[in-house]
Amino acid sequence: HQLPRPLGAVLLLRLAHRVLAQICRLEKGGFEMLIGLPKEIKNNEFRVGLIPTSVSELVKSGHQVLVQSGAGAGIGAADAAYQAAGAMISPTAEQVFQDAEMIVKVKEPQKQEWAQLSSHQILFTYLHLAADVAQTQGLMRSGCTAIAYETITDDAGGLPLLAPMSEVAGRLSAIEGAAHLKAVNGGRGLLVSGVPGTEAAKIVVIGGGVVGTNAAKMAVGLGADVTIFDRSLVRLRALSDIFGASVATRYSTHEALAEAVREADIIIGAVLIPGASAPKLVSKAQLKEMKSGAVIVDVAIDQGGCFETSRPTTHEEPTYVIDDVVHYCVANMPGAVPLTSSQALNNATLPFVLALANKGLAALDSDPHLANGLNVRGGKLMHPAVIDALGSLSAA
Numbered sequence: 001h002q003l004p005r006p007l008g009a010v011l012l013l014r015l016a017h018r019v020l021a022q023i024c025r026l027e028k029g030g031f032e033m034l035i036g037l038p039k040e041i042k043n044n045e046f047r048v049g050l051i052p053t054s055v056s057e058l059v060k061s062g063h064q065v066l067v068q069s070g071a072g073a074g075i076g077a078a079d080a081a082y083q084a085a086g087a088m089i090s091p092t093a094e095q096v097f098q099d100a101e102m103i104v105k106v107k108e109p110q111k112q113e114w115a116q117l118s119s120h121q122i123l124f125t126y127l128h129l130a131a132d133v134a135q136t137q138g139l140m141r142s143g144c145t146a147i148a149y150e151t152i153t154d155d156a157g158g159l160p161l162l163a164p165m166s167e168v169a170g171r172l173s174a175i176e177g178a179a180h181l182k183a184v185n186g187g188r189g190l191l192v193s194g195v196p197g198t199e200a201a202k203i204v205v206i207g208g209g210v211v212g213t214n215a216a217k218m219a220v221g222l223g224a225d226v227t228i229f230d231r232s233l234v235r236l237r238a239l240s241d242i243f244g245a246s247v248a249t250r251y252s253t254h255e256a257l258a259e260a261v262r263e264a265d266i267i268i269g270a271v272l273i274p275g276a277s278a279p280k281l282v283s284k285a286q287l288k289e290m291k292s293g294a295v296i297v298d299v300a301i302d303q304g305g306c307f308e309t310s311r312p313t314t315h316e317e318p319t320y321v322i323d324d325v326v327h328y329c330v331a332n333m334p335g336a337v338p339l340t341s342s343q344a345l346n347n348a349t350l351p352f353v354l355a356l357a358n359k360g361l362a363a364l365d366s367d368p369h370l371a372n373g374l375n376v377r378g379g380k381l382m383h384p385a386v387i388d389a390l391g392s393l394s395a396a
Contacts, residue, residue, distance in 0.1 A: 033063050033360070035357060037055075037066065037096065039069075039073075040106055041110055045107055047106040048338070049345075050065065050067075050353070051075065051343060051346050052081045057354065061358065063357045068092065068096050069089050069090065093116075101120065102121065102353075108128060108132065118142060119378070121142075122144070123147065124353065126302075129383075130385065131389075133390065137394075137395055140381070140394075145376070145377045146375050147370070149373065151274055151373050151385070152369055152372055153372045155369075163210050168214075168334040169334055170268075170270065172336065172337070173297045175222075181295050185326070186321060190265055192219075193224065199225075200225045202225045203225065203227070204227050204268070205270055206257070206269050207306075208228050208270075209230075216243065216247055229251075230251070231252045258286055264290065265295070267294070269306040270300065275386050276385040276389055278303040281306045281307070290325050293325075294326070296310075296325060296328065307327070310329050355370060379395050
């Protein structure tokens with residue numbers, strides 16, 4: 001796997017590998033799989049789907065891992081670290097996509113990636129299909145089985161593979177909001193904590209889930225005046241128990257939220273409907289009533305965003321301004337802290353990667369929570385929320 005191979009040799013080796021793999025599976029009664037790890041190509045995305053310790057676990061379980069050269073550079077993991085863990089190194093992404101039976105990534109595949117997928121492959125990554133028609137059609141045309149991190153569930157009704165990145169994004173949202181409140185970044189010129197004799201910034205968090213809770217934790221730590229909105233009284237009571245008098249909790253009605261929007265210095269959008277598009281909770285008209293230089297941070301942008309004026313941005317150009325309000329809508333916020341993010345993500349994903357490697361698609365039959373991650377299979381949409389959002393979509 002160190003050098004490019006002629007096409008005929010590639011096809012022959014792939015056929016030989018599959019025949020030998022099938023023989024090994026029959027002999028061992030187990031399932032050996034070739035897992036591919038390509039380098040992320042989304043703008044300023046430095047995370048990696050498998051860290052070296054995860055590769056080591058897969059190899060020790062009898063599987064093969066093919067890593068694109070440089071895939072771990074963003075977290076300081078050199079090719080040598082992956083080789084020491086037992087991986088093979090490929091010089092190109094094309095070879096990884098060509099040879100692997102399962103592709104493990106972080107972010108949704110880009111156009112040049114989904115074009116390389118095929119019907120015999122499993123794709124395991126974040127997808128967020130409800131807000132991405134082009135990607136959805138690309139995956140449907142490929143015929144691959146696409147399993148999304150963000151819709152896998154657990155016994156408590158949570159989203160265990162979304163949670164670690166929600167924790168990171170929630171904490172970053174307060175940090176980025178505070179940074180862009182500075183005048184040099186287009187904001188009001190307000191110090192979040194204030195100093196004695198001045199007011200602290202008012203931060204409104206819409207949504208009291210994992211993102212919202214972590215945003216509030218960071219905002220309280222920064223010394224802000226924090227209010228969390230949610231429509232679950234059970235959740236509001238839990239947040240009150242967590243934060244006490246440090247945070248105000250409000251039941252989310254249109255009137256109450258509109259009032260808070262007018263007074264806010266920073267608004268953090270932290271709503272989530274698993275697999276579905278985010279609801280638009282702040283309108284263009286409400287935006288016009290906000291303070292000049294206020295900041296909105298839309299953590300829900302992967303699912304389309306919860307502000308009517310939101311559109312995805314990148315770490316390279318993270319903000320834009322509408323009606324004197326700074327919009328921060330980076331779609332891969334945790335990519336800015338890839339070492340923390342990759343470690344946290346692998347802690348959550350590795351058991352599921354191992355299950356898929358050990359059992360193949362049969363793992364979906366034995367684990368209903370993993371089965372909830374199934375979004376696309378055989379050219380068809382499979383997840384109810386994605387079907388609700390894009391049900392009339394064809395692969396064409």
